[in-house]
Amino acid sequence: MNNIQPRYRQIADELRLLIASGRLKPGDALPTEMELCEAKDISRHTAREALRILTEDGLIARRRGAGTVVTTPPAPAFAQPIGDFESILQYARDAVFSPEKMRPATSAEMKRMGVDGSYITYTGLRRASGEAPLAVTTILVLNRLAPPMEELSHLNGSISEWIEGEHGAAVANVIQRMEAVALSKTDATRLGVKPDSPALRTLRRYIDTAGQTILVSESLHPAGRFAYEMKLTRQRK
Structure with a gap:
């Protein structure tokens, strides 16, 4: 299988790392575009596509009188309430x-x-609405409950919901742990950020009614693409 990225994506990733x-x-x-063509020995189309990707990701913008400039870091691309x-x-x-x-x-x-x-391991990326990847994700599923790869590739809901529907194994509890980590070179490259960049590691253990861990997921979210939100209500006596 050929995993070499198109040249315009390579250029976009190089610029993303600089940012x-x-x-x-x-x-x-x-x-x-012309300067990129000369510096990278690429076509005008390739340069234009590289800049288009960064524009769609909100990293650069065209400003009158200033050309194409780096933008102020946006708010997290995805927020989840706790x-x-x-x-x-x-x-x-x-x-x-998206399993790989x-x-x-x-x-x-x-x-x-x-x-x-x-357990069976699935590795892949998480995305929302076609945006830049939100996380590198590793999921372990108990062998006897693991869905086939072709089933997982077309799954609309969560794996835990599929397990409950197919096998009747209901989740009773989820234990969630979050911590700050530094991304490895491999994970950073896949996410288009600099190696050792900060990330939020989220580990979730899904436990069934018998107390067995049937699924555990680990997601590494680079800074700026994901946030948790919590609402706290003050109790007054």
């Missing part, structure tokens, strides 16, 4: 998981995600 690293700051001018189990299911529906690989879980993955037994 993420701070070498190109808000208000700084980007090279013109509340009940339904809000977690809604995240899985809105931030669609399926294989038996390794002992290192199970140790990192706090499970033991026979």
Whole structure:
């Protein structure tokens, strides 16, 4: 399988890294299409497509008298309220998981995600409304409940909902843990940010009525693309 990205995406990713690293700051001018053509030995069409991607991602904008400039960092592309189990299911529906690989879980993955037994690993990206990827996601599903790859590729809801519908294994509790981490070079490249960039790691363990972890998911959200929201109500006596 050929995983080489089109040249215009390579150029867009190079510019994205310059912006993420701070070498190109808000208000700084980007090279013109012709300057990109000369510097990168590419066609005008390739340069235009690279700039179009960054424009659609909200990283650059055309300003009168200044040309194409880096914009002020936008608000997070996706926000999820922290509340009940339904809000977690809604995240899985809105931030669609695009699976790329399926294989038996390794002992290192199970140790990192706090499970033991026979699990299947799915890896991929989460996206919302065709935007830049929100997260690199790894999902471990108990072997006997794991959906086929072709089923997962066309799933409209969450994997836990599919498991309940197909196998009758209902989720009783979800344990969620969040922490700040630095992205590895591999994950940073997939997300189009600089290696060691800050990210929010969200680990969710889905536990059935028998107390067994049937599914565990790990998502790495780069800074600026995801946020949690919590509403606190003051109780007055």
